[in-house]
Amino acid sequence: GSLDQAMGVKRDAAGVVDAISAEDIGKFPDTNLAESLQRITGISIERRDGEGAQVTARGFGPQYNMVTLNGRQMPGADAYGAPGQVAIGGVDGGTRAFNFAQLAAEAINGIEVYKTSQAQVPSGGIGATINILTARPFDNEGVVASAGVKAVSDRSQPFDNDVTPELSGIFSYTNPDKTFGVGLSASQQKRKGGSVQATGNGWNIQPWTGTMPGNPNVVNAPAIGELYGRPNDLRYAFSEFERERINGQAVLQFAPTDSLTFTLDYTYSTNEIREDRGEQAMWLQNAQYTDVEFDTSGAVATPIYIREIAGTKDFGLEQQRTMQKYKLGSLGFNAVWNVNDDFRLTFDAHNSKNESRPNDPLTGGGSIFSSIAGTNNCTTGPHCGGSYV
Known part of the structure; x- marks a missing residue:
């Protein structure tokens, strides 16, 4: 087993x-x-x-x-x-x-x-x-074949058809004398998915002096001289992606004698990924805080709640489509000569290449990007209540 x-x-x-x-x-x-x-x-x-x-x-x-x-x-x-x-x-x-x-x-x-x-x-x-x-043909005897069909349901994205296929097949043949063998395998896998993120991006790290801009009400403050962090901006992002992976392999084995074995193999793989991403970013003023609560369990104290009444400094809206293709090819030749029970000679040579490059069919690049940025000059009104983390 x-x-x-x-x-x-x-x-x-x-x-x-x-x-x-x-x-x-x-x-x-x-x-x-x-x-x-x-x-x-x-x-x-x-x-x-x-x-x-x-x-x-x-x-x-x-x-x-x-x-x-x-x-x-x-x-x-x-x-x-x-x-x-x-x-x-x-x-x-x-x-x-x-x-x-x-x-x-x-x-x-x-x-x-x-x-x-x-x-x-x-x-x-x-x-x-x-x-x-x-897999090697000489690992098995005679004809061995198998096929696999699977389906993946990814609930992390809102596509109408969230079920994607995965297909695979393996074939191996070895002659009765086990002097010649051929092996083939292939697979194709598709997947659709997505993610939703809310993150803080970039931190100002400095020693705690006992206060912050605006003299806010501070809960669980760090000790004087300890490091604390303030977030630069907040980001909310939603992404959807599609991925298709294709693998293939061909192997030939030849054993003219019981002590000599030649193996020629080629491995091929492609993995294409496309991601559509939308992001909203809001930069903090770092000027007029009213309430801050810290988590001091780590080496740097970080706020688990922070309120700034001045509103955000700037904001940005981004839309981006990213396309990437990975391609792997490996051709190898191997010869093994078992001279006796205690001595063996092995010769192995191969040429392998791995590529990762943009895959946009329209521009030849990797991304289509659009961005809108502005300054928040809001001082009064229902949407000027400040920023919360």
Whole structure:
């Protein structure tokens, strides 16, 4: 069973290794590999639009982990351009972290997580080295085929048709002598979703002197000299997104002798995302506070309630459509020669390319953006009661 396979990997390894098999992956409704990996001890995931994207191992973020596909290092490319977002594990869209949302879970034979260095594992992962194992024809005998049809209902958005399909298929053939095998797999997944957010954006951090502008009534004030924060502006955002992921893999294996095996494989993946986002922003005056209540449980005291009678300083309305396409291609050749029971030679070569680029068919860019901004000069009237957080 799957537990026996995982224990076998741990028992045979020289270091600290965890593993999850295809059987384990198939038991749960995981949409991609990141969500499968979170079931391993010491692994946590970061989500994007409600779906697992990248992993943290032993407290080290995505940029500190090495990801390999069948032992080959996978390049990272993630320039996600949604408003207010940058690449996970990167700065302003640059990252060396691998985006697991590019790979569906259906065609994966297993995942190995190496938490300590080993001679046969590529170096470079401070947190862990994660090796993704794809299906091989020689793993089975004869003809093996399967097909899967699923539907996902996402209630986070108001589309009329919130049910989207997920299709997958796997075919494998090995001749009776097990000298030749071919394997094919493909999957297509669509999803629609959305989110509603209310956030504070940007904070003024400074030592507490005993008062604030306007001499407000303060509840649970920090001690003199302790740091406290004031929000710059408030933002309310609503977004709707559509995502389509297509995966495919082809594998050929040839074993002219019992001790010699050749493997040629190609892995292909595309992930297209479109997001429509509307946002309203209101900047505070930071001038005439009347009531403030702090939460002092953290290193920096932050207000859980703040009232400013002067009204907002400025306001802005934004509408943005962001389109992004991720494309991964990996071609590899592997030869294994078992010279004897104690000595084996392995040759492996591969060419892998990962792209993340804008995908707007009209402008060739990544975003269509419109913005309206103004100044609030309101002094009297029913809408001049102030701002609340």
